[in-house]
Structure formats: C-alpha cells, structure tokens
Amino acid sequence: MTTEYSGAGDPAKSLELLWGLQTPPTRGPKPALTVSRIVASAIAIADAEGLPAMSMRRVADELGVGAMTLYRYVPGKSELLDVMLDTVYGELPRRQLDGDWRAKLDIVARENRELYLRHPWLLQVATSRPPLGPHLMAKYEYELSAVEGIGLTDVEMDAVVALVNGYVHGAVRSAIEAKHVIQSSGITDEQWWRAHEPLLQKIGDAARFPLASRVGTAVGIEFNAAYDSDHGFEFGLARVLDGVAALLVGRPG
Amino acid sequence: MTTEYSGAGDPAKSLELLWGLQTPPTRGPKPALTVSRIVASAIAIADAEGLPAMSMRRVADELGVGAMTLYRYVPGKSELLDVMLDTVYGELPRRQLDGDWRAKLDIVARENRELYLRHPWLLQVATSRPPLGPHLMAKYEYELSAVEGIGLTDVEMDAVVALVNGYVHGAVRSAIEAKHVIQSSGITDEQWWRAHEPLLQKIGDAARFPLASRVGTAVGIEFNAAYDSDHGFEFGLARVLDGVAALLVGRPG
DNA sequence: TCCGTACTGGGTACACTGTACGAGAAGGCG
DNA sequence: CGCCTTCTCGTACAGTGTACCCAGTACGGA
Numbered sequence: 001m002t003t004e005y006s007g008a009g010d011p012a013k014s015l016e017l018l019w020g021l022q023t024p025p026t027r028g029p030k031p032a033l034t035v036s037r038i039v040a041s042a043i044a045i046a047d048a049e050g051l052p053a054m055s056m057r058r059v060a061d062e063l064g065v066g067a068m069t070l071y072r073y074v075p076g077k078s079e080l081l082d083v084m085l086d087t088v089y090g091e092l093p094r095r096q097l098d099g100d101w102r103a104k105l106d107i108v109a110r111e112n113r114e115l116y117l118r119h120p121w122l123l124q125v126a127t128s129r130p131p132l133g134p135h136l137m138a139k140y141e142y143e144l145s146a147v148e149g150i151g152l153t154d155v156e157m158d159a160v161v162a163l164v165n166g167y168v169h170g171a172v173r174s175a176i177e178a179k180h181v182i183q184s185s186g187i188t189d190e191q192w193w194r195a196h197e198p199l200l201q202k203i204g205d206a207a208r209f210p211l212a213s214r215v216g217t218a219v220g221i222e223f224n225a226a227y228d229s230d231h232g233f234e235f236g237l238a239r240v241l242d243g244v245a246a247l248l249v250g251r252p253g
Numbered sequence: 254m255t256t257e258y259s260g261a262g263d264p265a266k267s268l269e270l271l272w273g274l275q276t277p278p279t280r281g282p283k284p285a286l287t288v289s290r291i292v293a294s295a296i297a298i299a300d301a302e303g304l305p306a307m308s309m310r311r312v313a314d315e316l317g318v319g320a321m322t323l324y325r326y327v328p329g330k331s332e333l334l335d336v337m338l339d340t341v342y343g344e345l346p347r348r349q350l351d352g353d354w355r356a357k358l359d360i361v362a363r364e365n366r367e368l369y370l371r372h373p374w375l376l377q378v379a380t381s382r383p384p385l386g387p388h389l390m391a392k393y394e395y396e397l398s399a400v401e402g403i404g405l406t407d408v409e410m411d412a413v414v415a416l417v418n419g420y421v422h423g424a425v426r427s428a429i430e431a432k433h434v435i436q437s438s439g440i441t442d443e444q445w446w447r448a449h450e451p452l453l454q455k456i457g458d459a460a461r462f463p464l465a466s467r468v469g470t471a472v473g474i475e476f477n478a479a480y481d482s483d484h485g486f487e488f489g490l491a492r493v494l495d496g497v498a499a500l501l502v503g504r505p506g
Numbered sequence: 507t508c509c510g511t512a513c514t515g516g517g518t519a520c521a522c523t524g525t526a527c528g529a530g531a532a533g534g535c536g
Numbered sequence: 537c538g539c540c541t542t543c544t545c546g547t548a549c550a551g552t553g554t555a556c557c558c559a560g561t562a563c564g565g566a
Contacts (some may be wrong), residue, residue, distance in 0.1 A: 025513065025563095026511045026512090026563065026564080027511070027513060027559040027562070027564070028511085028512050028514060028562060028563070028564050029513065029514050029515085029560080029563095030514085030562080031513090031514065031515095032514080043538085053274060054318075054550065054557095055551085055553080056553065056554080057552080057553090062262035062514095065515075065516080065556085066515065066516040066517070067516080067517095067553090068515075068516050068517080068518095068554080068555095069514080069515055069516060071545090071553095071554070071555095072513090072514060072515075072516095076553075076554075077552095077553065077554090107496050112330055130556070136460075137461075137462050137465055138462070140462075140464075140469075140550055141461075141462045141463075141464050141465040144464040144465060144468055148464055153471075154467060154468045155468075155471055155472055155475050156488070157464075157468050158468050158469075158471075158472045159489060160492075161483060162423075162427065162489075163409045163420070163489050163492055163493075164421035165417070166419070166420065166424070166427075166489075167419065167420070167423075169423065170419035170420075170422065170423060171419070174415065174419075177527080178523070207523025208390075208391075208394075209390050209394045210394075211392070211393075211397040211398060211401055211410075212390055212393045212394040212397060212409060215397055215407045215408075215410050215411050216393070216411075217466070218406075218407035218411075219407070219408055219411045221539090222408050232375070232412060235409070235412050236412060236415075236416050236419075238334050238500075239416055239493070239496035239497075239499070239500060240416075240492070240493065240495060240496055241496070242493035242495065242496040242499035242500070243491075243493055243494070243495040243496030243497075243499070244492055244496075245499070246492070246495035246496070246498070246499060247492060247495065249492075278534095278541075278542065279534065279535085279541095280533075280535070280540075280541045280542065281532075281533060281540085281542025281543065281544060282531080282532040282533050282534090282541095282543050282544085283532090283533080283542095283543085284542085284543070285543080285544080305519070307525080308521085308522085308523065309524065309525080310522090310523080313545095317546080318544075319523080319544065319545040319546075320524090320525085320545080320546095321526095321527095321544075321545050321546080322543080324525070324526095324542055325542085325544075329524075329525075330523095330524065330525090394507050404508090413552045436562065477542060
C-alpha cells in the first residue's frame with residue numbers, strides 16, 4: 001500500500017497545469033485526450049479502488065491509450081496528483097457563511113469532512129504547501145472568511161484554520177481506517193480486545209496496563225454499538241472550537 | 254515517494270514478533286541475525302534517508318545478507334514496520350507526570366513531538382489500530398494516566414488523548430514538510446508568495462482572493478523571520494488544551 | 507498542391523519494488 | 537554416521553514510474 005506526495009514535482013509545471021496556462025499548439029495532430037479527462041479518470045479510480053490502484057498504466061488503460069501517452073499531457077504522476085487535489089477541492093460547496101464565527105467554522109469543518117468521506121484517498125496525500133491551484137486558493141479564502149474580523153491577527157487566522165482543518169483530517173482518517181479494518185478483518189474493536197485478553201494476561205503482569213485495558217474495552221464497546229459514529233467527530237470539534245472561543249475572550253470583534 | 258501502512262500484515266504474526274513469543278528452535282544452524290538487529294537497521298535507514306529508502310533489499314544490504322534472508326525473521330515488510338513503530342515508541346521517556354491534568358497533557362504532547370522530530374517517518378505511517386506492542390500499550394497507558402480521575406468518562410478520556418495526539422501529529426507534520434520544502438527548493442514561503450504575485454495578478458481578478466494573499470503573505474513573513482518555530486506549536490496546543498478545559502468546567506475532579 | 511516540421515501516440519527498456527519458490531549448506535539429535 | 541530441521545540466498549515474477557525513440561498525423565508556408 002502506498003501513499004503519495006503532493007508538490008513533489010516541478011511546481012512551475014504544476015502551476016501551469018492547474019491554471020491552464022499552456023497555449024495549445026496549432027500544428028500537429030489533434031490530441032485525443034485532455035488533462036481534465038485524465039484527471040477525472042484518475043479520481044474515479046482512486047475513489048473506487050484507492051490511491052495505490054491509481055497507477056499511470058491503470059489510468060491509461062481506463063482511457064484506452066498507452067501508458068506513455070499520459071506523459072504528453074502531464075509531466076509526471078506527482079503533477080497529476082496535484083491537479084487531482086485541486087479538482088476535488090473544487091467540489092466544495094462554498095455556500096454563503098452565516099452566523100457567528102463558530103457557526104461558520106462548524107460549517108467549514110463539516111464540508112471538509114464530507115469531502116474526505118467522498119474521496120478517502122485525500123487523507124493519504126501529504127498536502128503541506130501544495131501547488132496553489134485555483135480551487136485551493138478559493139478554499140483557503142473561504143475558510144479564512146470564517147474567522148475574519150473577529151479580532152485575530154493574520155497569523156492567528158491561519159493557525160485557527162489550520163487547527164480546524166487538522167482536526168477534521170485526523171478525525172476522518174481515524175474513522176475511515178477503523179471502518180476499513182473492521183470491514184477487512186470482520187473483527188470489531190471490542191472483539192479484538194476480548195480476543196487479546198488472554199495474550200495480555202500471559203505477558204508478564206496483566207495489571208501493568210489497567211487504564212489501557214479499561215478504556216480500550218469501553219471504546220470498543222462504544223464503537224461497536226449502533227452508536228452514532230458522528231458523535232466522536234462532534235465531540236472533538238466542539239473541543240477545538242471551545243479552544244478558539246477561549247482565545248477570543250476579552251477581544252474586540 | 255511512498256508511505257506505508259501499519260497493521261497491513263497478519264496481526265497474529267506481528268503480535269508474536271512484538272512480544273517475542275516465538276520459541277527458538279534447538280536444531281539447525283544458528284541464525285546469523287536477530288529481529289532487533291533488522292529493526293535497528295531499518296530504523297536507521299528510515300531516519301537518515303526517509304521511509305521510501307527503507308526497502309527490504311536496502312536493509313539486507315546494510316546487514317550484509319541477501320534480501321530473502323530477512324524473511325526468515327520477519328513475515329513481511331508490513332510486520333517489520335509494526336515492530337519499528339513499537340520500537341521507537343519505546344524511546345519515549347515516560348517520566349513521572351506531575352501537576353494538574355493540563356501540565357501532564359502538555360508534557361505528553363511535547364514528548365510525542367520530540368519523538369516525531371527524531372523519527373519523521375513516523376508521520377508517514379498510518380497508525381490507526383496498530384498491533385498492540387508492549388511499548389504502544391505503555392504509551393497509551395501513560396497518556397491515559399494524564400487525564401485519569403479528572404471527571405471524564407472512559408470514552409472521553411480516549412477522545413481527549415486522541416485529540417491531543419492528533420494535534421501534535423498534524424502540527425509536526427506541517428512543520429517538517431514546510432522545512433523540507435524550504436530546504437529542497439531554497440525558497441522561503443515569503444519569497445514564494447512574492448514570486449507568484451505576478452501570476453496571481455495575471456489570473457483573472459487579482460482581488461478575488463484578498464484574504465488568502467494578505468494572510469498568506471503574513472504567515473510567510475512570520476515563518477521566514479528568525480521567529481521561534483515552536484511558537485506555532487504552542488499556540489495550537491494551548492487552543493486544544495483550552496478546549497479540554499472548557500469541557501471540564503463544572504465537573505468534579 | 508506539396509513538403510517540412512511541429513506535434514501526438516505508444517512500444518520497448520531500465521531500474522526499482524515486495525516476495526514466492528526452491529536448491530544447497532549447516533548443524534543438533536537419535 | 538545419517539537424518540532432518542533450519543538457515544541462506546539466487547532466481548523469478550508481477551508490479552511501479554518514466555526515459556528514449558520511432559512512426560504516424562496534420563498544419564503553415566512555398
């Protein structure tokens with residue numbers, strides 16, 4: 001299983017692709033493909049079969065062309081990933097944000113969560129300083145607008161947005177991976193803990209990890225129950241937003 | 254560039270390795286290697302050259318044996334990664350936690366941060382439900398002890414620990430990736446934004462993203478300055494802990 | 507109209523990856 | 537000693553991204 005890096009390719013090349021800056025040539029045969037068709041295929045494969053299945057040959061097969069043909073449109077796989085990222089960012093609704101900052105950040109968090117659930121492979125792409133595509137720019141602008149004018153410095157605004165985005169990223173990743181493990185193994189968390197109790201007892205002192213086994217079992221039961229899995233997400237998000245609220249106490253805004 | 258999954262191998266096999274449950278045979282030639290030597294080599298390579306450089310052949314070369322020899326000691330690369338994870342978790346100091354819950358969580362967060370900075374490849378390993386090695390168990394137990402007896406339910410204790418760990422993970426990842434990009438490209442964030450200003454102006458309406466460019470520039474300057482890079486970490490951590498504090502208001506503990 | 511030339515398509519090849527298989531060597535036990 | 541377990545590791549296979557190069561296409565200028 002592999003995960004990829006964004007921004008690993010030539011930034012200038014990626015930017016040209018992202019903003020559609022390459023001027024189409026007048027001579028020569030008409031291209032059979034377009035970058036967006038390639039990107040759409042790649043996203044479809046990643047959505048359906050995961051990021052590791054998205055190889056250049058696989059995408060090319062899907063489009064009915066040879067593998068090397070893709071390199072006429074995209075400098076390499078890294079740049080393809082960059083464009084995939086920016087493309088799915090374009091799916092975000094970016095509706096009008098109403099209410100106070102908390103309501104706005106709440107919506108932002110939920111929209112990002114939906115996006116991650118729709119494209120789980122996003123969670124496997126490292127996205128620090130990705131090439132600034134138009135949709136990523138718009139996403140950043142949109143998210144900053146949620147905390148504009150509430151008394152934060154510019155740097156604090158960025159930090160708060162990053163904090164919320166980071167939380168959503170982590171929370172969704174945990175949830176998805178837990179679901180995957182349960183699906184692939186057919187073993188729930190609770191069953192897993194129970195199955196390993198004998199092992200844990202055999203390993204030296206069973207009382208060495210009292211908190212871990214008590215809490216671990218409780219969490220397993222909770223997740224195993226027909227418990228609303230959104231609840232865990234809500235809990236963490238509320239904590240993060242409470243933390244931001246504490247920062248704003250006593251500030252004008 | 255590739256990243257790996259933990260827990261992708263046979264859990265039972267990983268557990269046997271992690272807890273050292275295999276009984277050494279009496280017959281046959283003496284093994285030339287040990288699992289811990291293999292793991293130490295693998296960790297050294299991953300530390301020095303990154304996770305993608307840690308291939309089975311590379312580790313075998315380092316140890317002066319054939320690639321397939323490793324498979325006598327470790328079922329596969331996934332299980333090797335599991336043991337690597339548990340081994341570095343064993344490096345955590347786990348000193349006596351003093352003070353109130355906030356001081357304790359603060360220490361936990363800092364210790365985890367140090368670990369990530371020492372072994373950046375940890376950030377590229379997906380660790381949801383990794384095989385329960387002895388050191389991971391100890392880590393979990395230690396972290397739970399920071400929030401034990403302060404009025405949280407078991408499930409809340411797990412959620413708070415996961416929240417803090419998730420924050421540290423995300424914050425360190427951002428910091429490390431930002432540093433990598435600056436090192437490899439020689440371009441600071443500020444220079445990057447300035448260099449792309451003409452591009453952004455050329456793209457339709459330059460005023461389309463006023464917040465993004467203002468805040469982006471401010472953040473770039475801040476990071477570029479000889480500004481203590483720990484400051485950003487502190488800010489986010491304080492927000493997270495404030496959020497936990499808000500949860501505890503009015504509870505006995 | 508016709509050719510040169512810019513361009514596209516894609517086959518082949520290379521250096522990698524993890525690891526299945528199986529042959530040969532080594533060494534404790536009856 | 538001989539058996540049988542165990543260890544080492546060469547070879548092989550199905551993948552990966554992509555560099556290189558040749559063949560075919562179609563427009564611009566003559």
